[in-house]
Amino acid sequence: MAAHTHAADEPAPKVALLNDPKIRAWIFQAVLLVVLAWLVWVGIQNMFANLRAANISSGFGFLGRNAGFAISQSLIEYEQASSTYGRVFMVGLLNTLLVSAVGIVIATILGFIVGIARLSPNWVLARLAAAYIETLRNIPLLLQIFVWYFSVLRLLPSRREALDLGFLGQINISGWYAPRPVLGEGSGLIGWALLIAVVAVVALARWARRRQEATGERLPVLWPAIGLIVGLPLVAYLAAGMPLAFEYPEQGNFGPRGGTRVYPEFIGLLLALSFYTAAFIAEIVRAGILAVNRGQTEASYALGLRPGQTLRLVIVPQALRIIIPPLTSQYLNLTKNSSLAVAIAYPDLVSVFAGTALNQTGQAVEILMMTMLTYLALSLLISAFMNWYNAKMALVER
Amino acid sequence: MKHAIKVLLGSAVVAMTATAASAATLDDVKERGTLKCGVSQGLPGFSNPDADGNWSGLDVDFCKAVAAAVFDDPSKVEYVPLSAKERFTALQSGEVDLLSRNTTWTMSRDTQLGLNFAVVNYYDGQGFMVRKDMNINSALQLSGAAVCTNTGTTTELNVADYFRANNMDYELVAFEKADEVVAAYDAGRCDVYTTDQSGLYAQRLKLTNPDEHMVLPEIISKEPLGPAVRQGDDQWLNVMKWVHFAMLQAEESGVTQDNVEEMKNSDNPTIKRLLGTEGEFGPAIGLENDWAARVISHVGNYGESFARNVGPETPLSISRGINALWTKGGLQYAPPIR
Numbered sequence: 088m089a090a091h092t093h094a095a096d097e098p099a100p101k102v103a104l105l106n107d108p109k110i111r112a113w114i115f116q117a118v119l120l121v122v123l124a125w126l127v128w129v130g131i132q133n134m135f136a137n138l139r140a141a142n143i144s145s146g147f148g149f150l151g152r153n154a155g156f157a158i159s160q161s162l163i164e165y166e167q168a169s170s171t172y173g174r175v176f177m178v179g180l181l182n183t184l185l186v187s188a189v190g191i192v193i194a195t196i197l198g199f200i201v202g203i204a205r206l207s208p209n210w211v212l213a214r215l216a217a218a219y220i221e222t223l224r225n226i227p228l229l230l231q232i233f234v235w236y237f238s239v240l241r242l243l244p245s246r247r248e249a250l251d252l253g254f255l256g257q258i259n260i261s262g263w264y265a266p267r268p269v270l271g272e273g274s275g276l277i278g279w280a281l282l283i284a285v286v287a288v289v290a291l292a293r294w295a296r297r298r299q300e301a302t303g304e305r306l307p308v309l310w311p312a313i314g315l316i317v318g319l320p321l322v323a324y325l326a327a328g329m330p331l332a333f334e335y336p337e338q339g340n341f342g343p344r345g346g347t348r349v350y351p352e353f354i355g356l357l358l359a360l361s362f363y364t365a366a367f368i369a370e371i372v373r374a375g376i377l378a379v380n381r382g383q384t385e386a387s388y389a390l391g392l393r394p395g396q397t398l399r400l401v402i403v404p405q406a407l408r409i410i411i412p413p414l415t416s417q418y419l420n421l422t423k424n425s426s427l428a429v430a431i432a433y434p435d436l437v438s439v440f441a442g443t444a445l446n447q448t449g450q451a452v453e454i455l456m457m458t459m460l461t462y463l464a465l466s467l468l469i470s471a472f473m474n475w476y477n478a479k480m481a482l483v484e485r
Numbered sequence: 486m487k488h489a490i491k492v493l494l495g496s497a498v499v500a501m502t503a504t505a506a507s508a509a510t511l512d513d514v515k516e517r518g519t520l521k522c523g524v525s526q527g528l529p530g531f532s533n534p535d536a537d538g539n540w541s542g543l544d545v546d547f548c549k550a551v552a553a554a555v556f557d558d559p560s561k562v563e564y565v566p567l568s569a570k571e572r573f574t575a576l577q578s579g580e581v582d583l584l585s586r587n588t589t590w591t592m593s594r595d596t597q598l599g600l601n602f603a604v605v606n607y608y609d610g611q612g613f614m615v616r617k618d619m620n621i622n623s624a625l626q627l628s629g630a631a632v633c634t635n636t637g638t639t640t641e642l643n644v645a646d647y648f649r650a651n652n653m654d655y656e657l658v659a660f661e662k663a664d665e666v667v668a669a670y671d672a673g674r675c676d677v678y679t680t681d682q683s684g685l686y687a688q689r690l691k692l693t694n695p696d697e698h699m700v701l702p703e704i705i706s707k708e709p710l711g712p713a714v715r716q717g718d719d720q721w722l723n724v725m726k727w728v729h730f731a732m733l734q735a736e737e738s739g740v741t742q743d744n745v746e747e748m749k750n751s752d753n754p755t756i757k758r759l760l761g762t763e764g765e766f767g768p769a770i771g772l773e774n775d776w777a778a779r780v781i782s783h784v785g786n787y788g789e790s791f792a793r794n795v796g797p798e799t800p801l802s803i804s805r806g807i808n809a810l811w812t813k814g815g816l817q818y819a820p821p822i823r
């Protein structure tokens with residue numbers, strides 16, 4: 088005992104720097120890092136030297152060259168005569184983002200509905216949800232994409248005819264020809280009104296919540312919010328002298344023309360991705376809800392909450408903490424699966440950039456590196472966002 | 486993504502081992518005992534497998550001819566089906582020894598991809614196919630049409646140039662696999678199917694009602710189709726060239742699959758040099774002296790191969806046109822064997 092106290096008082100024995108385990112560990116790590124960096128460097132040098140020796144062009148100069156091919160769906164301006172391969176990359180990336188983002192939203196909503204329905208005391212509903220999950224989870228995604236694109240969409244009228252959807256435009260095998268909003272003078276006002284409405288709704292929700300925490304009194308938020316979001320722009324629209332018109336598709340020599348096009352390739356891919364991923368999300372949601380102690384439900388019933396309120400206010404917030412991490416990986420899957428687009432001619436990143444552009448330039452190494460880094464960055468971004476959301480959802484102890 | 490990884494690995498292999506790949510391909514082929522030949526995934530008349538997996542077609546005949554010249558056995562070919570997108574990487578990485586897949590010879594492919602095109606075994610041009618009931622008789626009436634085609638082909642660029650030059654707009658729907666293009670066009674997603682005219686005649690046979698479709702008269706591009714090999718192996722390139730030329734010379738000199746044995750007794754010096762009864766031409770390209778005789782006895786001359794695979798008697802029913810011998814007003818012309 089005495090010896091022990093004594094040792095603690097004494098200054099640490101002097102050891103050679105090299106023998107200090109901490110410093111030693113650092114040195115090893117540093118050496119490893121240098122060796123790794125050197126290997127990568129030599130690998131890259133060797134690769135470019137070999138490409139040159141095999142007479143295969145290399146470098147990133149092609150990004151500034153004219154692409155010269157057409158792309159059907161583009162969110163940004165794309166001119167086949169003058170746009171570059173760099174532009175092709177952007178167009179493809181945006182198309183990937185579009186189908187992934189919309190797909191994630193639909194898959195989440197549908198997944199929650201099906202997951203909750205699966206636990207419903209209503210036998211038919213629960214069976215239907217189970218059947219949905221079991222079928223869609225177990226059919227390969229590519230097959231589902233083909234079914235949507237080649238079978239379901241084929242039920243629509245042919246190119247020269249169209250189903251008239253009234254004020255929603257027209258639809259046929261070539262997609263949905265939606266009305267295109269044409270903004271007149273003063274229409275900026277509507278945008279501002281919408282922005283103000285959104286800010287007001289957020290402020291209202293926060294204020295209502297703080298009030299509830301302070302006084303326990305609940306204020307209705309939903310209806311005033313809807314009123315603001317719809318009403319304010321409407322007032323602005325009327326005030327500005329109704330500057331918004333819609334351009335409707337008209338009959339061209341090959342079927343409808345004009346309006347906003349929603350391509351069938353997009354619809355087919357979107358439906359396949361969302362319905363497939365929703366089946367997995369439904370199972371995650373079910374597991375998350377089941378993981379919340381049954382006592383929570385009983386306690387909230389005892390407090391007089393109705394089943395809907397119990398689900399919304401007690402169960403789901405707790406379940407979310409279990410749901411979010413596996414949900415993240417479903418979002419990542421959906422985004423990566425969107426690269427099956429090329430099978431049905433949807434111009435996503437893999438199709439137009441790692442496909443057509445690669446073939447026209449032959450610069451496989453550069454293009455595939457860029458494409459993979461992009462997918463990596465996308466995945467990391469989604470994960471980072473979901474981690475942030477997860478942290479936000481964690482139990483706040485008061 | 487799986488495909489992307491395959492291509493990346495392929496190109497990484499090219500990148501790391503490029504020097505090894507430029508070694509003598511002929512020696513590798515002889516040592517292996519089979520020829521690895523890159524073909525399409527199924528294009529009737531050019532390279533198409535039947536129900537039992539036996540390949541046939543004009544491009545397949547070229548693979549067989551090379552195998553015949555090297556091994557005296559046209560069955561020593563391993564066919565590697567490739568999509569338009571995969572084909573060049575497959576050749577660069579050494580997955581195939583030769584690419585015989587209705588591939589257009591263009592300057593950028595010849596000079597930037599590390600490839601060499603050997604010969605043109607089919608002179609083609611890009612065309613359009615439409616439904617007869619659309620009452621269209623010229624491509625100039627196609628403004629506003631939806632156009633189905635394959636990605637990774639010259640087709641995409643040609644159609645862009647053509648519509649731009651004629652001030653017409655269009656909607657491009659580009660699939661990776663030819664069968665998906667056919668399915669989409671057949672289902673009515675597109676008004677037009679565009680690709681090499683030979684390809685149109687071939688793919689038309691896969692439609693539900695081939696008779697309801699017609700190929701428009703316009704040819705909008707030059708599509709010289711031919712086999713390609715890796716750069717840096719002159720001997721192998723020479724084998725490709727002379728196998729094709731031998732088939733042309735045989736047709737020109739009237740040597741056929743049936744009479745090739747008899748012809749070995751011919752006094753005609755051109756035929757003697759072709760069939761190896763005079764001179765030492767085979768060894769100069771690393772082959773036996775009867776290399777050409779082997780090709781003709783197993784595969785036939787160019788005219789026979791054409792007639793058997795795509796000619797008027799076949800479902801494709803394509804006439805010789807510019808693919809006739811130069812002596813008949815066509816473009817097929819073989820330099821002399823001497």
Ligand SMILES: N[C@@H](CCC(=O)N[C@@H](CS)C(=O)NCC(=O)O)C(=O)O
Pocket residue numbers: 525526527528567568569587588589635637638639640662663664680681684685688708710
């Ligand atoms: N000759 C053109 C087009 C070649 C091409 O791929 N054509 C398609 C349509 S005819 C094809 O062969 N498809 C058959 C397949 O992919 O198996 C080129 O070299 O780019």
